[in-house]
Amino acid sequence: MKILVTGANGYLGQGIVKKLYEAGHNVIATSLNINNITSDVEKIPVDLFSVDDPYNYFGKPDVVLHLALRDGFIHDSKAHVVDLPKHYEFLNKMVESGVSKVAVMGSMHEIGFYEGSIDSQTPCFPETPYGISKNALRQFLIFLAEKNNTTWQWLRGYYIVGNSKYGSSIFSKITQAVRQGKKTFPFTMGQNQYDFLNYEDFCKQVVATVSQDKINGIINICSGKPEKLADRVEKFIKENGYDIKLDYGAFPDRPYDSKAVWGNNTKISEILRND
Numbered sequence: 001m002k003i004l005v006t007g008a009n010g011y012l013g014q015g016i017v018k019k020l021y022e023a024g025h026n027v028i029a030t031s032l033n034i035n036n037i038t039s040d041v042e043k044i045p046v047d048l049f050s051v052d053d054p055y056n057y058f059g060k061p062d063v064v065l066h067l068a069l070r071d072g073f074i075h076d077s078k079a080h081v082v083d084l085p086k087h088y089e090f091l092n093k094m095v096e097s098g099v100s101k102v103a104v105m106g107s108m109h110e111i112g113f114y115e116g117s118i119d120s121q122t123p124c125f126p127e128t129p130y131g132i133s134k135n136a137l138r139q140f141l142i143f144l145a146e147k148n149n150t151t152w153q154w155l156r157g158y159y160i161v162g163n164s165k166y167g168s169s170i171f172s173k174i175t176q177a178v179r180q181g182k183k184t185f186p187f188t189m190g191q192n193q194y195d196f197l198n199y200e201d202f203c204k205q206v207v208a209t210v211s212q213d214k215i216n217g218i219i220n221i222c223s224g225k226p227e228k229l230a231d232r233v234e235k236f237i238k239e240n241g242y243d244i245k246l247d248y249g250a251f252p253d254r255p256y257d258s259k260a261v262w263g264n265n266t267k268i269s270e271i272l273r274n275d
Contacts, residue, residue: 002026003210004061006048006090007068009036011164011172012105012157015203016067017041023207028058031068045126049086055097064094065210066104072130073168076107080133088140095148102145103210106218108195108263110135110156113256118156119264120218138218154218155206158263161232162199163240172228173238174195178242186250192228195222195262205268208275215271222266 003020007013009031018039020027027041034043044058048068051057070075073250091102109131110124126132138154145152163175177185197205205221232245237244 001062003026003063003065004058005065005067006030009034010033011068013067014201016206019203019207023211024029024046028061045185048090054090054093054124055099061099062104063101063210064099075128077129080129083134085137087137088124091141092144095144095150101151102141103155104141106138106154106156107134108158108261110138114258115260117262151213153209153216155209156218156220158195158197158222160199160202161196161236170233171235178244184247187246187248188251188253189249190228190230190233192253192257193226193260194229196227196232197223199235208271212271219267220263220265221268222263222265224263226260226262
């Protein structure tokens with residue numbers, strides 16, 4: 001398939017583009033810049049929202065995988081509200097032009113405060129600009145796709161474990177701290193439980209999902225099981241041989257973070273079995 005990946009130069013995009021290329025897809029990678037993309041794919045550095053006719057501009061792709069996002073780890077950033085109409089307009093142009101399938105990266109933060117297993121029917125009550133904008137974009141996607149008879153996939157992401165210095169997750173921040181020579185890292189008590197997925201597995205699940213059309217709709221990109229934050233971070237430090245200690249209790253838990261939340265992995269497990 002010919003797949004357009006937006007936000008390709010970002011933390012998620014780099015690994016996903018690599019695995020899409022390895023899977024034999026014809027990949028068009030676009031971002032404001034493409035400095036971090038090492039795969040031998042077509043690279044188009046451009047402001048995505050400045051393109052009047054993205055479907056034809058990017059060579060009439062079969063699928064668009066929309067990862068582009070500003071300030072993804074800054075949940076209260078105004079950018080999420082400011083950019084929402086731009087994301088809507090981009091997706092609207094793509095589906096009206098005839099793209100066969102649209103897959104968009106979502107987030108468990110669409111749900112808001114919730115305890116337990118999340119599936120496609122779990123009600124959403126987001127509490128941050130990030131979660132609110134993601135939830136609204138999902139609703140817009142469904143409206144646009146159904147109106148234009150376009151296949152849609154909403155890839156609801158959870159917590160990614162990776163040691164890239166480019167990310168803004170706690171794992172990337174610990175990696176950055178180690179490279180700066182720091183010996184302690186400020187931390188919460190780490191008792192909340194989340195759904196963690198290694199970066200390589202996350203990218204694999206996204207590629208497997210986008211590469212098929214039998215299972216669509218909201219799909220959790222997840223492990224399907226909860227794990228204490230402290231346990232997973234201590235494991236991460238050990239796995240990477242980092243000489244750094246967690247300063248427990250330096251930060252309070254965020255009030256909107258759930259005590260225990262994870263994704264229902266029924267759909268993604270079936271996709272992986274069929275891959």
